[in-house]
Amino acid sequence: MGVKKRKALDSGEALLSPLPVNEVDAVALYRRMQLIRLFEEEAAKGFTRTRIAGYFHTCTGEEASVVGIISALREDDYLVTSYRDHGHALARGLPPREVMAELYGRRTGSSHGKGGSMHIFDAKRHFMGGSGIVGGGIPMGAGIGFALKYQDSDSICACFFGDGAVNEGTFHEALNMAGLWKLPVLFVCENNLYGMGTHVSRANAVPEMTERAAGYGMERFKVDGMDLFEVRAAADELVGRVRRERRPIFLESLTYRFSGHGAHDSGKYRSAEEVEQWKKRDPLILAEDTLRRLHLLDDAGVEAACAEAKAAVDDAARFAEQSPMPDPKELYTNVYA
Amino acid sequence: MPELTYKDAIRQALLEEMEADPAVFMMGEDIGKYQGTFMITAGFLEKFGDRRVVDTPISESGFVGIAFGAALMGLRPVVELMTINFSMVAMDQIVNHAAKWRYMSDGQFTVPMVIRGPGGPVSQLAAQHSHSLESWFAHSPGLKVVMPATPSDAKGLLRTAIRDDNPVIFIEHGRLYNTRGEVPEGDYDCPIGKAAIRRPGRDLTIVAYSSLVPVALNAAKTLAKEGIEAEVVDLRTISPLDIDTVIQSVRKTNRAVVCQEEWKFIGVAAEVASQIYEKAFDDLDAPVERVGAADVPLPYARNLETLAIPNDQSIIDAAHRAIRGIKKSAGPGIRVA
Numbered sequence: 309m310g311v312k313k314r315k316a317l318d319s320g321e322a323l324l325s326p327l328p329v330n331e332v333d334a335v336a337l338y339r340r341m342q343l344i345r346l347f348e349e350e351a352a353k354g355f356t357r358t359r360i361a362g363y364f365h366t367c368t369g370e371e372a373s374v375v376g377i378i379s380a381l382r383e384d385d386y387l388v389t390s391y392r393d394h395g396h397a398l399a400r401g402l403p404p405r406e407v408m409a410e411l412y413g414r415r416t417g418s419s420h421g422k423g424g425s426m427h428i429f430d431a432k433r434h435f436m437g438g439s440g441i442v443g444g445g446i447p448m449g450a451g452i453g454f455a456l457k458y459q460d461s462d463s464i465c466a467c468f469f470g471d472g473a474v475n476e477g478t479f480h481e482a483l484n485m486a487g488l489w490k491l492p493v494l495f496v497c498e499n500n501l502y503g504m505g506t507h508v509s510r511a512n513a514v515p516e517m518t519e520r521a522a523g524y525g526m527e528r529f530k531v532d533g534m535d536l537f538e539v540r541a542a543a544d545e546l547v548g549r550v551r552r553e554r555r556p557i558f559l560e561s562l563t564y565r566f567s568g569h570g571a572h573d574s575g576k577y578r579s580a581e582e583v584e585q586w587k588k589r590d591p592l593i594l595a596e597d598t599l600r601r602l603h604l605l606d607d608a609g610v611e612a613a614c615a616e617a618k619a620a621v622d623d624a625a626r627f628a629e630q631s632p633m634p635d636p637k638e639l640y641t642n643v644y645a
Numbered sequence: 646m647p648e649l650t651y652k653d654a655i656r657q658a659l660l661e662e663m664e665a666d667p668a669v670f671m672m673g674e675d676i677g678k679y680q681g682t683f684m685i686t687a688g689f690l691e692k693f694g695d696r697r698v699v700d701t702p703i704s705e706s707g708f709v710g711i712a713f714g715a716a717l718m719g720l721r722p723v724v725e726l727m728t729i730n731f732s733m734v735a736m737d738q739i740v741n742h743a744a745k746w747r748y749m750s751d752g753q754f755t756v757p758m759v760i761r762g763p764g765g766p767v768s769q770l771a772a773q774h775s776h777s778l779e780s781w782f783a784h785s786p787g788l789k790v791v792m793p794a795t796p797s798d799a800k801g802l803l804r805t806a807i808r809d810d811n812p813v814i815f816i817e818h819g820r821l822y823n824t825r826g827e828v829p830e831g832d833y834d835c836p837i838g839k840a841a842i843r844r845p846g847r848d849l850t851i852v853a854y855s856s857l858v859p860v861a862l863n864a865a866k867t868l869a870k871e872g873i874e875a876e877v878v879d880l881r882t883i884s885p886l887d888i889d890t891v892i893q894s895v896r897k898t899n900r901a902v903v904c905q906e907e908w909k910f911i912g913v914a915a916e917v918a919s920q921i922y923e924k925a926f927d928d929l930d931a932p933v934e935r936v937g938a939a940d941v942p943l944p945y946a947r948n949l950e951t952l953a954i955p956n957d958q959s960i961i962d963a964a965h966r967a968i969r970g971i972k973k974s975a976g977p978g979i980r981v982a
Contacts, residue, residue, distance in 0.1 A: 386718075388714075419749060419750050419751045419753070420751040421751075422748060422749060422750075422751045423749040423750060423751070427749040427750070429746075429749070429750035429753050429754070430753070431750070431753035431754060436714075436717060436754075437746065437749070437750065437754075439741075439742065440741075441737055441741055441742075444710075444737060444738070444741060444742060445742075446710070447706065447707050447708070447709070447710020447711050447713070447714060447738060448710055448711075448713055448714035448717070448742065449714060450707070450710070450711050450714060451710060451711035451712060451713055451714020451715045451716075451717070451718075452714045452715070452717065452718055453714075454711050454714065454715050455714065455715040455717075455718035455719070455720050456718070458670065458696060458715070458720060459718070459720075477706055477707075478706055478707060478710060478737075478738075480707075481702075481704035481706055481707025481708070481710075482707050482710065482711065484702060484704065484707070485701070485702065485704065485707055485708065485711060488702065489699075638751075641751070641752070642747050642748050642750075642751050642752035643747070643748050643786050643787055644747070644787070644789075644811050645747060645755045645756075645757075645810035645811050
């Protein structure tokens with residue numbers, strides 16, 4: 309069992325069938341990332357205008373990791389995420405209108421306004437939730453895997469969490485049981501190097517993240533989370549293996565968030581230079597480069613993708629703004645079945 | 646009607662529900678190969694196999710969360726906690742996850758899980774192993790809390806709990822496990838959320854639940870010799886609380902003693918007493934008396950443990966205060982030698 313790192317494409321290198329997906333899908337995935345990028349920017353404006361309140365965590369910079377993995381899942385697979393879940397929801401196909409309306413706390417939101425940013429849900433799309441508790445959803449993800457095994461299903465569960473979560477007890481307990489009972493779960497650690505303001509080197513006794521998974525008997529892999537097609541290729545392989553082999557696999561996706569941890573973040577814990585370095589590997593730029601070199605995208609294509617995403621996002625914001633608040637009587641509904 | 650022990654009544658409920666519904670499965674420490682710490686699940690592993698009777702590692706937070714994830718998928722887990730004390734390490738999964746998923750998603754998810762185990766002091770188990778915790782769970786919207794006092798209720802309420810589509814905390818009692826009582830055969834109506842009059846009376850209402858029901862009945866016998874006819878109300882369910890049955894009784898007797906085995910400060914009795922004041926103030930001829938455990942971590946020494954936990958005399962003293970205004974007591978219903 310080794311740690312594999314897929315080689316990133318060097319610029320200028322001849323490209324022979326480098327894409328893990330067909331050409332149409334490749335551009336569609338790029339467009340999906342654009343949608344998420346613009347959605348998060350618009351939502352941040354919404355937060356400033358106090359349409360959105362409370363805790364608010366965007367995935368700007370992490371789009372390739374999100375889209376690359378989620379696009380490899382089947383409709384009948386399941387997803388669990390952390391509270392940084394807007395991008396995951398959009399990648400999974402939740403309409404931007406529903407996600408924005410939920411952020412705005414309106415009746416038309418995915419949870420009819422009762423969940424908010426950290427608690428986006430969509431049962432029919434098997435989007436089982438954002439948990440606001442770091443590591444809180446990991447046992448849930450293992451439990452979904454448990455049920456899939458119990459039900460003899462060939463679906464899998466993709467369970468996302470951040471680098472901070474790997475130090476919560478729930479991570480250890482859930483991965484141990486998943487490894488012990490061979491549950492069909494792809495555990496995805498979205499390592500953006502910071503658990504809020506604490507760099508992983510100040511949180512982990514052992515720097516190598518994937519070593520944790522070794523302790524629980526599962527194969528472990530790393531991928532460059534800024535490269536959409538690298539991520540997708542890795543996800544295709546690993547999702548397929550979890551599905552076929554019916555046992556858990558751990559994937560560390562190395563990524564970076566360009567924004568703060570949440571809405572109010574001084575950013576004092578990392579240097580402007582570091583952020584700028586990572587921005588040079590902006591997933592949108594990397595994907596765009598690849599697509600341009602393959603002649604699947606040109607200036608007009610990029611403009612069209614941006615315009616389309618902007619239109620969808622503006623529509624979502626307008627929709628949210630015009631949507632009604634929940635009815636007061638909804639306060640007491642759905643506490644119990 | 647056949648007579649069963651409380652423990653065997655629980656066993657029967659589990660057997661019958663496991664047989665009736667393939668979605669029901671059990672999870673817990675040493676419930677399978679060890680045959681169960683209290684032998685409640687003896688033979689279950691052999692009968693149902695390890696897919697449905699799952700021996701877990703010692704990971705309460707993890708396996709309660711796994712059960713929660715499985716419940717989201719339509720399975721009906723019955724999680725055994727060796728004692729309710731160990732629910733504390735799983736509290737986030739219970740209160741922040743199982744109890745909230747339906748509400749935060751506004752009804753997209755159902756969480757049909759039961760968490761069961763013995764609570765309360767037994768005999769010199771010392772401070773960490775003697776908690777009740779019902780008020781902690783009952784405080785949380787989204788959970789139901791059931792505490793049977795009789796074998797008939799142990800079986801009937803557990804079956805109802807397993808069939809309930811909500812997360813139910815089913816708190817048994819170690820001191821009741823070997824008590825005997827009549828248990829109807831087959832299916833019988835045993836609703837969650839309905840209290841029962843165990844002994845009719847006209848002079849005083851004694852509200853109790855779980856292990857204090859037989860204690861209250863004993864106290865009532867002694868009080869009867871003094872000419873005080875106490876009506877004993879067994880709550881059976883803490884949440885949802887059947888306050889109507891309590892109020893009806895207080896309207897008749899005009900006096901109330903509310904008993905709990907958990908710490909007196911901020912317990913179930915405080916809630917019941919408050920609701921009696923809110924709903925039946927004009928019917929009261931005396932303040933509501935509360936009986937609860939001493940507000941200390943439970944000591945090990947036999948004499949100190951006995952002093953700390955409510956007993957017959959605690960209830961009799963409280964009854965005297967309610968009936969005659971006798972202000973004899975060194976503290977919260979505790980007999981001092």
